[in-house]
Amino acid sequence: MSEPFLQIIDVSKRFDNVVALNKVNLKIAKSEIFSLLGSSGCGKSTLLRIIAGFEKPDEGRILLDGKDITKLPPYVRPLNIMFQNYALFPHLNVTNNIQFGLKEEKISKEEINHRVNEILNLLELNGLEKRKINEISGGQQQRVALARCLVKKPKLLLLDEPLAALDKQLRVQTQFELVNLQYKLGITFIIVTHDQEEAMSLSDRMAIMKNGEILQVGNPVEIYEKPKDKYIANFIGTANIFNVLNKNNQIIIKELNYEVKNINYKENYFKCLIRPEKISVKKLENQSDNLNIGVVKEVAYLGSYTKYLIDVNGFEFYSFMQNSLVSDNLQIRWDDKVQISFNETSIYFFND
Amino acid sequence: MIKNFKKQNVWFVFTPYLWLVLFFFVPLALIFKISISVSEWGMPPYRDLFSLSENGLEINSTLGNYLFIFSDPFYIRSYLNSLSLALTSTVLCLLIGYPIAFYVAKSKTSIRNILLIMLIIPFWSSFLLRVYAWKVLLQGSGIINSILIHIGLISEPISMLHNHYAVILGVVYTYLPFMILPLYGYLVKFDLNLIDASNDLGAKPLNTFVKVILPLSLPGIVAGSMLVFIPVVGEYIIPEMLGGSDKLYFGKIIWDEFFVNRDWPIASALAMSGIVILVFPIIIFQLMYAKYNFRNE
Numbered sequence: 001m002s003e004p005f006l007q008i009i010d011v012s013k014r015f016d017n018v019v020a021l022n023k024v025n026l027k028i029a030k031s032e033i034f035s036l037l038g039s040s041g042c043g044k045s046t047l048l049r050i051i052a053g054f055e056k057p058d059e060g061r062i063l064l065d066g067k068d069i070t071k072l073p074p075y076v077r078p079l080n081i082m083f084q085n086y087a088l089f090p091h092l093n094v095t096n097n098i099q100f101g102l103k104e105e106k107i108s109k110e111e112i113n114h115r116v117n118e119i120l121n122l123l124e125l126n127g128l129e130k131r132k133i134n135e136i137s138g139g140q141q142q143r144v145a146l147a148r149c150l151v152k153k154p155k156l157l158l159l160d161e162p163l164a165a166l167d168k169q170l171r172v173q174t175q176f177e178l179v180n181l182q183y184k185l186g187i188t189f190i191i192v193t194h195d196q197e198e199a200m201s202l203s204d205r206m207a208i209m210k211n212g213e214i215l216q217v218g219n220p221v222e223i224y225e226k227p228k229d230k231y232i233a234n235f236i237g238t239a240n241i242f243n244v245l246n247k248n249n250q251i252i253i254k255e256l257n258y259e260v261k262n263i264n265y266k267e268n269y270f271k272c273l274i275r276p277e278k279i280s281v282k283k284l285e286n287q288s289d290n291l292n293i294g295v296v297k298e299v300a301y302l303g304s305y306t307k308y309l310i311d312v313n314g315f316e317f318y319s320f321m322q323n324s325l326v327s328d329n330l331q332i333r334w335d336d337k338v339q340i341s342f343n344e345t346s347i348y349f350f351n352d
Numbered sequence: 353m354i355k356n357f358k359k360q361n362v363w364f365v366f367t368p369y370l371w372l373v374l375f376f377f378v379p380l381a382l383i384f385k386i387s388i389s390v391s392e393w394g395m396p397p398y399r400d401l402f403s404l405s406e407n408g409l410e411i412n413s414t415l416g417n418y419l420f421i422f423s424d425p426f427y428i429r430s431y432l433n434s435l436s437l438a439l440t441s442t443v444l445c446l447l448i449g450y451p452i453a454f455y456v457a458k459s460k461t462s463i464r465n466i467l468l469i470m471l472i473i474p475f476w477s478s479f480l481l482r483v484y485a486w487k488v489l490l491q492g493s494g495i496i497n498s499i500l501i502h503i504g505l506i507s508e509p510i511s512m513l514h515n516h517y518a519v520i521l522g523v524v525y526t527y528l529p530f531m532i533l534p535l536y537g538y539l540v541k542f543d544l545n546l547i548d549a550s551n552d553l554g555a556k557p558l559n560t561f562v563k564v565i566l567p568l569s570l571p572g573i574v575a576g577s578m579l580v581f582i583p584v585v586g587e588y589i590i591p592e593m594l595g596g597s598d599k600l601y602f603g604k605i606i607w608d609e610f611f612v613n614r615d616w617p618i619a620s621a622l623a624m625s626g627i628v629i630l631v632f633p634i635i636i637f638q639l640m641y642a643k644y645n646f647r648n649e
Contacts, residue, residue: 054548074551081552087545091567100563101553152553 003066005030005188006051006156011060013046013212020046021057022212028205033182033189035199038209039235044192047209048158051190052081065155075104079156080149084164086141088133094144095120095129101152119151122181139170150185159191163198175201196236200224208232224275226348233273233350240274240317244349253347255315256292260344269349276318278346281308281338283331292340296332308332310340380627387620388413397614417621427605427622431629434602437516437591438584441523445531445580446573448524453535453572454565457542468536471529479526483593486522487513490594514596522590527583531576538572574641578634585630602626 004027053074233239298309389398497509550560588603609619
């Protein structure tokens with residue numbers, strides 16, 4: 001990474017003796033879409049509010065573009081935030097909401113009108129200029145909230161659960177629109193979300209947070225394929241986690257009683273992760289086969305793929321199978337015996 | 353089922369109107385009747401509107417009472433005094449009440465309830481008693497004078513009672529909760545994110561107040577101001593107990609006409625005029641305001 005654009009250095013924050021953030025360090029590059037992901041109460045929103053300037057950190061510093069902004073009040077910080085509930089001004093119409101921030105700058109009226117029109121076009125809000133906020137749909141409100149921030153040409157845009165208030169179809173569409181918009185404008189985005197799919201599809205990089213600390217930072221592939229611990233593995237997607245035994249240099253996945261000849265293994269790694277889509281199942285035809293045998297406990301047909309819950313010697317795990325690949329699998333029913341197979345390279349070892 | 357419900361509904365809707373008719377419009381009509389009657393000695397101290405005599409039906413009605421009060425600057429001045437008292441105390445209540453309401457609305461739920469109870473507790477004691485307490489506090493041998501003398505700030509008691517400042521003090525003290533509670537009602541619903549959003553968009557705290565908080569709490573300001581302004585115009589007890597002879601107020605004049613001069617028609621004409629002058633502009637304002645709000649919702 002080149003010179004970090006936003007640097008968060010040792011930031012801590014307590015509320016009435018409850019630690020919200022504990023020595024958080026982050027470096028975010030220019031023009032990056034960065035997500036802060038975690039369940040509620042993990043400190044992600046507090047971190048966002050500290051970056052915006054609504055909360056002062058107890059310790060630590062925040063550098064934006066090389067400048068220390070820790071002590072600056074929110075109204076002079078060259079960044080904007082889009083709130084989860086949008087926080088649009090109910091007493092103003094769409095245009096007045098969008099130009100609210102421009103009127104606080106010393107800009108000529110022509111310039112304001114020009115920039116407002118530009119942003120109205122960009123976000124396809126034409127025709128809604130005179131509407132009140134409660135006269136437009138949720139999706140339109142979201143775009144007005146975005147327009148109100150972007151019209152200020154911020155160096156950094158903070159988005160607090162930007163898609164949470166939209167229904168599912170609109171959310172997927174808006175995800176792509178957000179990414180396109182960011183690509184077009186080159187503004188650095190920091191997105192707070194609890195929705196792992198949203199984080200995966202939007203971000204260049206993401207940070208997983210828990211109890212006021214950052215557990216792992218990386219791009220979506222790294223986080224998904226190489227989670228640092230069990231918590232992250234379970235938080236992102238579905239995880240099958242097995243125990244690993246090392247018997248005289250024989251590496252054995254305990255629950256499957258399967259010996260791994262893989263070279264990925266390092267000393268003192270006692271757990272391994274195999275993602276469900278990397279485990280395939282096949283209806284058992286001849287008992288003599290050497291591979292592992294499991295019993296199907298649950299089948300969930302989801303259209304493009306099917307989820308199977310497999311039981312091997314009392315240990316349960318998931319297998320997700322693309323329906324396009326093995327149409328035979330549609331025959332698999334509850335309590336059927338199945339063959340389990342996976343590629344050894346898809347086993348990821350980690351240290352608890 | 354639905355039929356029954358509808359029957360109940362009719363009563364439900366009409367009970368308040370019945371109340372209004374019985375206890376507001378009927379008395380108002382009676383007062384109006386007296387206001388256009390001719391005054392005379394006796395009980396009641398006015399002549400019946402209609403009487404039968406040798407000449408047939410006689411109507412003893414006059415607009416003279418109204419002409420009389422509008423031709424005498426004494427009455428007009430007292431009404432203006434009351435309006436100015438109401439205006440001054442409404443503004444003062446707003447200036448004092450707004451920060452209090454804002455503070456209460458924005459404090460934590462646990463503290464908020466305690467603060468609200470503290471606001472309401474004075475209502476549990478008699479209104480007369482509370483005004484009388486101010487008399488005790490302000491009088492020459494009262495606590496405030498004693499303290500000031502004791503610490504050597506003054507050598508002789510200063511007269512703080514029986515002037516229109518004492519009246520304003522008493523009115524503001526008494527009516528403050530009527531301003532705070534409706535304001536609180538609006539401010540407690542106020543989305544704090546809007547303040548953050550305004551700050552984030554570059555508005556300094558003062559601009560945020562003027563452009564966001566104030567316009568959005570306007571309905572509360574209007575409601576609170578009405579609740580203070582309207583009753584204060586007719587306020588009688590506070591000027592009577594704390595006021596002096598420097599300013600005469602409308603409520604006291606009506607009282608004097610009724611009970612001292614026993615001129616019921618004049619007193620009634622005063623009361624009617626007061627209502628008409630005050631109520632019609634307020635009704636018009638309310639209608640306009642309701643329309644404006646409706647447009648904004």
